[in-house]
Amino acid sequence: MPGSQEIQQCINHCNQLADKLRSIGNTSTNQKMRDMILEGAHHVDLCVTECGFAVQRAQQSAGMQATV
Numbered sequence: 149m150p151g152s153q154e155i156q157q158c159i160n161h162c163n164q165l166a167d168k169l170r171s172i173g174n175t176s177t178n179q180k181m182r183d184m185i186l187e188g189a190h191h192v193d194l195c196v197t198e199c200g201f202a203v204q205r206a207q208q209s210a211g212m213q214a215t216v
Contacts, residue, residue: 152203155202156203158199159196159203166192169185169186169188170186172185173185173186174186
């Protein structure tokens with residue numbers, strides 16, 4: 149399952165990135181900047197969710213190939 153492992157590594161990296169964005173956003177005194185940074189973190193979270201589906205599909209495909 150090398151494909152799903154690579155995706156999982158990317159997911160982990162993106163989670164770290166989203167956490168950093170939230171940290172930066174939460175310390176900003178400019179409300180508009182804070183909102184935009186936190187929105188960016190939210191978009192990264194959405195991408196992570198979609199990548200999670202890719203991992204599931206890769207695992208399912210690997211499971212189906214193993215049973216054939």
